[in-house]
Amino acid sequence: MITRDTMSEIEADLSRAADAVKHAHALLIGAGAGMGVDSGLPDFRGDEGFWKAYPAFRHLGASFVDMANPRWFRDDPHFAWGFYGHRRNLYRETTPHAGFQILARWAEGTEGGSFVFTSNVDGQFQRAGFDPERVDECHGAIDFSQCLADCGAGIFPGGPERIEIDEATMRASDPLPRCPRCEGLARPNILMFGDWNWEEGRQIEQQRRLARWWNDLEGRRVVVIEIGAGGAIPTVRSFCQRTAGTPGCTLIRINPREPDVARGQIGLPLGAKEALEAIDALL
DSSP states (O other): OOOHHHHHHHHHHHHHHHHHHHTOSEEEEEEOGGGGGGGTOOOOOHHHHHHHHOHHHHHHTOOHHHHSOTHHHHHOHHHHHHHHHHHHHHHHHOOOOHHHHHHHHHHHTSSSOEEEEEOOOSOHHHHTTOOGGGEEETTEEEEEEEETTOOSOOEEEOOSOOOOEETTTTEEOSSOOBOTTTOOBEEEEEOOTTOSOOOOHHHHHHHHHHHHHHHTTTTSOEEEEEESOOSSSOHHHHHHHHHTTSTTEEEEEEOSSOOOOOTTSEEEOSOHHHHHHHHHHHO
């Protein structure tokens, strides 16, 4: 429960966050699943969160961990593409919320600009107008695919087609996405659980670009804005926390459930859009 004292603390932290952004040389934006919630995207928080987004899987007895497994593309590709095809359709049809534009505007006002580090595979930052060369998608992206047979095609853009899904059974209809080289079955270029065949070349190059950008900022005032990144899959949270330990960096952690930060950093127990709009109003 938010008390009057808690509100005063939040207001003080919002003021500190606005001051940090105002004086930043550059912004490092870390985004987890919570970043997309205000756009209407599911965050798959626990089995209940997953089943709320996909009721059919409750009846099928399948969890997110069960479905996010590459074995389905070999054992039952129509079922696999039912899950990933539905997500691809949803992400492509979703408009990024206003918080994305606020971040872009803040970045434009800094000398060093911004770089995004995200575990989200939804492509929302690119759809919001962020430079694809300044986005590191550490778990891959739904808009790119790879050949299931590993024919040497590498990573290629997913086709523009909408994948038709029977939402009662969560099975995709033919034709399924195909490899442009061998015409075999394609799969998303997304890192899944137990995934030893994920082609990581695209992400490695993104990682290198991020490292070069970061190294050029040595000694400068950088604000790390971490949004909607929880501890269940801590890739983004750990990266932002570690990076914010660099001298001259300030961490702004936006998370309604897990806002705790180290002394001297800023934790806001708010949703993404609400927090970004509140900070923006103070600038």
